[in-house]
Amino acid sequence: DAKTTQPTSMDCAEGxxxxxxxNHSTISGNEYVYWxxxxxxxxxxxxxxxxxxxxxxxxxxxxxxxxxxSSTLILPHATLRDTAVYYCIVRVDPRGNKLVFGAGTIxxxxx
Amino acid sequence: AAGVIQSPRHLIKxxxxxxxxxxxxxxxxxxxxxxxQGPGQDPQFxxxxxxxxxxxxxxxxxxxxxxxxxxxxxxxxMSSLELGDSALYFCASSFFYRGKNTGELxxxxxxxxxxx
Numbered sequence: 001d002a003k004t005t006q007p008t009s010m011d012c013a014e015g016x017x018x019x020x021x022x023n024h025s026t027i028s029g030n031e032y033v034y035w036x037x038x039x040x041x042x043x044x045x046x047x048x049x050x051x052x053x054x055x056x057x058x059x060x061x062x063x064x065x066x067x068x069x070s071s072t073l074i075l076p077h078a079t080l081r082d083t084a085v086y087y088c089i090v091r092v093d094p095r096g097n098k099l100v101f102g103a104g105t106i107x108x109x110x111x
Numbered sequence: 112a113a114g115v116i117q118s119p120r121h122l123i124k125x126x127x128x129x130x131x132x133x134x135x136x137x138x139x140x141x142x143x144x145x146x147x148q149g150p151g152q153d154p155q156f157x158x159x160x161x162x163x164x165x166x167x168x169x170x171x172x173x174x175x176x177x178x179x180x181x182x183x184x185x186x187x188x189m190s191s192l193e194l195g196d197s198a199l200y201f202c203a204s205s206f207f208y209r210g211k212n213t214g215e216l217x218x219x220x221x222x223x224x225x226x227x
Contacts (some may be wrong), residue, residue, distance in 0.1 A: 032214070043115075043201050043218030044154060087153070091214070098144055098167055099203075099216055101153040 004088045011105040012082075018075040020105050022088030024068040031092050033064060034099065035073045037084040044101070047073065052104065078109045113137055115219035117202050123225045124192050132187040132222045136204030142166065143185040144216060145177060146201040154201060160185060161207060192226045199223050 005023040012018040024033065035047040048055055048062045052072070055062045061074040075082055087104035091097060116135040124130050126180040142161045147170075154156075154176040156169035157162050160179035171177075174192075179185045189196060 014114070036216075038154075041199065041221070043221055044202070044216075046215045049214070085153075097214070098156045098159055098169070100147075100156060103153060 004089050004090055004102055005042065006086070006103065008103070010074075011088045011108050011110060012078045013081060014109055014111045015033065015077055018073075018078040018107055018109070020073040020075075020086050020088075020107065021070065022073070024088070024090045027068050028092070029068075031090045032069050033062065033068075034089040034091055035062065036087045036089065036099065036101075037061070037082075038087070038104075039081075040085040044051045044099075045084075071098050078107075080109050080111060083107060085108045114157050115202055115204050115217050116223050117200075117219035119188070119222060120220065121223050121225075123227065124194055125227055126194065126227075129188065129190045129191070130224060131139075132200050134185045134187070134202030134204075134219060136183050136185070136202075139219055140204035140206045141183060142205045142215070143172075143179055144205075145185070145187050145220075146184070146203065148199040148201065148221075149195075150198070153225060157167050157187070158162075171174040192224075194226050196224045197224060 006022040034049040036044045050062045064071045074097045120189045142177045144159040145157040148154045157171040159167045175185045175189050201219045201221045203218040205216050
């Protein structure tokens with residue numbers, strides 16, 4: 001699976017959009033981009049995933065560049081409860097395959 | 112909705128003792144994964160099972176073993192415990208079939224093992 005690079009930490013004001021970048025320059029054509037987050041000591045939680053196109057769900061939006069070498073997770077209106085470690089994971093064929101967690105981004109949402 | 116159930120939530124053991132962690136996947140999920148997360152570290156994949164057969168293996172010590180039973184629940188057995196085994200152990204489950212499948216792993220709340 002392709003290696004990803006994320007900022008170590010980011011701060012965001014409550015109510016503002018949080019934009020979390022991820023570089024995956026060695027991604028292959030059949031690899032998906034997944035985002036998970038882990039709120040302190042809880043089990044990781046799925047946020048969103050995509051292959052080529054931008055995706056949106058009730059939690060977030062995922063913007064993938066045309067060359068697929070980077071992506072951005074957008075939390076449109078961050079709340080204090082969004083403070084967590086966010087993991088960007090690149091993964092071949094999601095069915096039945098493990099997730100490999102690298103170093104994620106600590107997002108701190110501040111009031 | 113039913114979630115992944117792990118037990119016990121907390122466990123304290125002495126060095127060289129054994130411990131068993133249990134995981135009950137979401138109903139109809141056929142794949143179970145085990146992860147270990149040490150203090151200040153990211154979750155590390157240990158092992159996974161699909162339809163009761165080991166499907167993948169990560170950095171699981173030889174002192175650890177796991178299996179998935181006919182009812183799809185899984186157990187992680189840890190022997191000759193060491194101080195470094197103190198960690199959060201997460202179980203996750205997913206289902207594997209062709210068709211609409213997000214490939215999402217659903218994680219439990221974790222079992223915190225402390226080795227003294």
